[in-house]
Amino acid sequence: MTTDASVDMPVPRVREQGAVERAGLPIAIGAVAGELLSAGLLVWGVMQAVEGSRAAGVAMIIVAALLIAGFTVISVGITVIAPGEARVLQFFGRYVGTVRTSGLRWVNPFTTRAKVSTRIRNHETSVMKVNELDGNPIEIAAVVVWQVQDTARAMFEVDNFVQFVGIQTETAIRHIANSYPYDSHGTDALSLRDNADEITEKLSAEIAARVESAGVRVIESRLTHLAYAPEIAQAMLRRQQAGAVVAARQLVVEGAVGMVELALERLAERDVVDLDEERKAAMVSNLLVVLCGDRDTQPVVNTGSLYQ
Numbered sequence: 685m686t687t688d689a690s691v692d693m694p695v696p697r698v699r700e701q702g703a704v705e706r707a708g709l710p711i712a713i714g715a716v717a718g719e720l721l722s723a724g725l726l727v728w729g730v731m732q733a734v735e736g737s738r739a740a741g742v743a744m745i746i747v748a749a750l751l752i753a754g755f756t757v758i759s760v761g762i763t764v765i766a767p768g769e770a771r772v773l774q775f776f777g778r779y780v781g782t783v784r785t786s787g788l789r790w791v792n793p794f795t796t797r798a799k800v801s802t803r804i805r806n807h808e809t810s811v812m813k814v815n816e817l818d819g820n821p822i823e824i825a826a827v828v829v830w831q832v833q834d835t836a837r838a839m840f841e842v843d844n845f846v847q848f849v850g851i852q853t854e855t856a857i858r859h860i861a862n863s864y865p866y867d868s869h870g871t872d873a874l875s876l877r878d879n880a881d882e883i884t885e886k887l888s889a890e891i892a893a894r895v896e897s898a899g900v901r902v903i904e905s906r907l908t909h910l911a912y913a914p915e916i917a918q919a920m921l922r923r924q925q926a927g928a929v930v931a932a933r934q935l936v937v938e939g940a941v942g943m944v945e946l947a948l949e950r951l952a953e954r955d956v957v958d959l960d961e962e963r964k965a966a967m968v969s970n971l972l973v974v975l976c977g978d979r980d981t982q983p984v985v986n987t988g989s990l991y992q
Contacts, residue, residue, distance in 0.1 A: 693893075693894070699836055700837070701782065702784075703781025708762045708788035711790045715758050718754075718755040718758075719755045719759075723752065726748035729744025765784075770783060771799060772800055780795060784802070798839060800832060802835070804903065807827065808825070808908065809828075809850075814857075815862060816866045816876065817863060818866070822912055824909060825910075828904075830903060831901050833900060835899065838899040848900075849895050855894065861876065
């Protein structure tokens with residue numbers, strides 16, 4: 685049985701785009717210098733209003749206050765972005781871009797900036813009990829390595845992209861577990877235990893299809909736990925042991941038959957003894973008992989003739 689990794693997800697309404705940004709250090713230095721000059725102008729205006737011309741002093745105070753307010757607004761746009769992080773900008777509720785450049789950056793001071801981590805993350809699911817294709821209850825868990833690729837979709841297409849990845853991962857694991865048997869039982873069909881690489885590849889494809897609308901890229905996924913549920917584990921263990929015993933017995937019998945054929949051929953070629961069909965049957969029976977028995981045999985020495 686094969687699974688279809690395609691998932692009918694809505695078409696994203698927004699995609700990541702670069703925001704208007706500038707180097708933050710020169711603007712920060714300019715803002716600090718402007719604040720100091722404005723503060724000096726404010727002090728001078730106060731002195732003029734007290735000691736000299738009152739009108740000129742008040743005008744200087746108003747200008748200084750406006751400059752301080754302006755430089756303060758400009759400084760609000762300065763933001764620090766660490767490596768592996770991004771800032772998603774909104775201007776009065778409208779998405780206007782994403783800043784991914786690390787360091788001290790300056791953006792529109794009237795925008796809101798939401799932090800989004802673009803580092804590689806791990807999500808390890810808890811051990812889940814599900815039914816595999818044959819209906820047997822199994823325990824399964826997996827780990828998914830993922831990373832935010834589109835910050836706009838991660839912020840605006842889903843409520844919480846971290847929780848979204850977790851839920852969709854568990855959904856994909858349950859679907860994969862329901863689609864394949866735990867063991868192939870000697871057939872060529874894919875199974876969870878015997879075809880780990882193929883199963884994890886299909887799991888990665890399905891998870892990627894499910895979280896693509898949230899702007900998430902799946903790097904890798906691996907099964908970390910796979911076992912029969914406790915209530916049937918002993919029965920399945922006995923079944924596997926019985927299968928192993930049968931396979932071992934089959935191999936022993938095939939080898940024993942080959943050795944008996946070789947012994948009869950060598951005896952005939954070298955003319956060691958002339959055996960009729962009844963004696964050959966007895967010899968074959970004795971050799972098969974010796975070669976196929978699971979215990980050591982006790983030899984019996986025949987002191988009479990071959991037919992006694």
